[in-house]
Amino acid sequence: MALRALRLSVVVVAVVALSALPRRADAAPGIRPGHKEADVIVALPGQPPAVQLRQYSGYINVNRAAGKSLFYYFVEAPIDPAHKPLVLWLNGGPGCSSFGIGAFQEVGPFRVDTEGRTLCPNPFSWTAAANLLFLESPVGVGFSYAVNEEVYKTMGDNMTAIDSHIFLLRWFDRFPEYKGREFFIVGESYAGHYIPELAITIDVQNKNPKLTPINLKGISIGNGILEFAEEQAELYEYLWHRAFISDAAHDTIAKHCKGPDDLSTVCQAARDTAYGNTGDISAFNVYAPTCHDKKVRPTDSKCMDIAGPCLAHFVEAYLNQHQVQTAIHANTALKYPWVGCRTRTYNLKRFGDSPTSMLPHLKALVTTGIRIWLFSGDFDAMVPVTATKRSVEKLQLGVEKDWRAWSPGPGKDVAGYVIAYKGLVLATVRGAGHMVTVDQPERGFALLTSFLRGEPLPSAAPQTD
């Protein structure tokens, strides 16, 4: 997904062709639908035979009248899951799948090999530190669906937060041993909206005596959309400072654009021309190799190169196999293929209640005392680290521990920089794009473990000669 796709997604409104068929009942005899036993994944097709994991997936209905069913994938930590926290992972978009992107390209236990059929172990799987829950949200994303298509006309941040909260309550009913477990929400990009909104919803609803409280300890957001207009404007500054666009193009934008939220034709044309001249790079990682061959092919990787530039296409091939969809209890009667992001049809224009700034939400969350960590892959032009820094500074939280280099551990390279404000930590990840854990899985995992423990990131070795 390149820049143009995301920008267009703000203005294009199209109809999502969703089927309204109920899920097939394929639970084994004696296993009651709606109970976790029915959601057990015996094994994912192509999964390494030696791997022993407790995995579950299926649907939770969040609105019976509209038939809104949210698809989840849950994988327990292989070692000592009872003493590890529960982490909900959310991808952004809006319209991107936490299952096919978050689990299979970022932090889950497996990657898909080049033929789109075999799963390879992810050496930096976050299951080493947590029990991981991936939610395809909002309804309409990935395998999630609604029977009543009218609901797609009322999409927005607000509905997403409410549905996600109901999902969680019902998920805890299905997995009662996780009730009261330390709970964290982590995600990226437009999850910069979803996560603070869901966290506030949880905080408010936890005061409802009729509901079992959710033990929310913290949130962490990577390359989060906090002030979209500012981030879009900063994109061209980011490209210019790296000599991707010319001084002339930069001057033209400055001349024709009156501020970050200028969506005039002349300003957009200047921006489009500048970006068009960058050639076939991705604004989500301006230094990443490009995927030149999207076709799956007989594997020769033997799981060596599990995060290549075409991984998203292998995942799409994998998840569209009937046997995979059956194994994960997905609705196989949906009238459209599974796709990683439904950005062309499922977009900000439909999100009428998408706030222009998430800073008030963050400010409010700081007062609740939950742990708040933001991180930023510094190769991302779409949500540039410079824009994130500026947004955070606007919060005026006061510095608790000043800027310093961090590293995953002794003998490891500088992984980025970190500054601790009062109530909020901001860390950069050196050499990572929009999807930090794709490009820098070891650094991403180190971030997670420090975040979950509430400990400062390990310091990097000092500068030597």
Place this chain on the structure above:
Amino acid sequence: MALRALRLSVVVVAVVALSALPRRADAAPGIRPGHKEADVIVALPGQPPAVQLRQYSGYINVNRAAGKSLFYYFVEAPIDPAHKPLVLWLNGGPGCSSFGIGAFQEVGPFRVDTEGRTLCPNPFSWTAAANLLFLESPVGVGFSYAVNEEVYKTMGDNMTAIDSHIFLLRWFDRFPEYKGREFFIVGESYAGHYIPELAITIDVQNKNPKLTPINLKGISIGNGILEFAEEQAELYEYLWHRAFISDAAHDTIAKHCKGPDDLSTVCQAARDTAYGNTGDISAFNVYAPTCHDKKVRPTDSKCMDIAGPCLAHFVEAYLNQHQVQTAIHANTALKYPWVGCRTRTYNLKRFGDSPTSMLPHLKALVTTGIRIWLFSGDFDAMVPVTATKRSVEKLQLGVEKDWRAWSPGPGKDVAGYVIAYKGLVLATVRGAGHMVTVDQPERGFALLTSFLRGEPLPSAAPQTD
């Protein structure tokens, strides 16, 4: 070599401990010293047995009174050398070796493996396009030496240009079949001084009817030092825009430094603090992995990973073997080991005639009509692409073909951006540091071939999506 080393090199004056012993006479019977047959390298120790290359190395005396002997390494193109141009490669420093860095880490036919003894083929060797001459210059660098140590007190750009010119005249006498051959000079860093100065010397001396003219067709400089003070100041801007130093550090520098050439204690302290806080990264490639283990070790690479972060140390081990020094006819009686860069003792302070700006030289060269290409690896903070761009703009040459993306060929990623001014081409290399061909050898080779042919760089595919 990190930032501090180079900055210190400007102010530290120390004595280079050079021996004054004459070269051992080890030519085979019947081969006259001072003739190219005496300089033939039968084979470099550890060189792959299948490789057939005509290689020469040895000394050319440029000043008999002072016993100034410059060491060179020359390797012919394996295919059709008679119809390929001659390229002189020069490294910078001042004090860095074109032989051990240029040939063995950048563009020569071999890389050194992890045990410091085996040579691996360089798949992007520039010998595919040219006959390559590497000169260890000025005298005192690498294996080059002077009998009379007094000459080290008069070092400078001027002496370097004169000695290099005399070297070339005498080298052509030793290799007369190259007289009149299309000749190009390519190099990087402080060669941003050496190359324009040598080119001007050649241009002037070519008018001397007593000398055989040198057929200089063009020069190309990568991450060249053109205006050192500006580049040093821009370093901190570069780091700040990439979120390597904090806003606070950036503000402190702005407060305490009055312009780029402010060398006051308070300004330098502010800069040192900012850079010190970046952790153990290299200003020459701020995204490169760090070398954590400088020791050579039994090879297990089988020539797979021939450009790792510790390559410089393997080269140093290789070139300090007695059998290697004997094979290349080096002076084995020098009282100090071979090192890649003699920057601590051999530095700008000794270069009394180092101009603060090379722009007048470039302007003068444009009028001679020779081909001038500058290129810039965009991961280099030491000579940042933004500084190079600004310096070139000061030349006010007028744009001939505007900014565009380039690529080594169809189906290849964007390699960088290029703008053609009247008489000068400026190209960036995406994802390369100070030593472009170390990080992006394929892109570096594509640059060379277009430069030698005098053809525009191939265009990259347009932006998709």
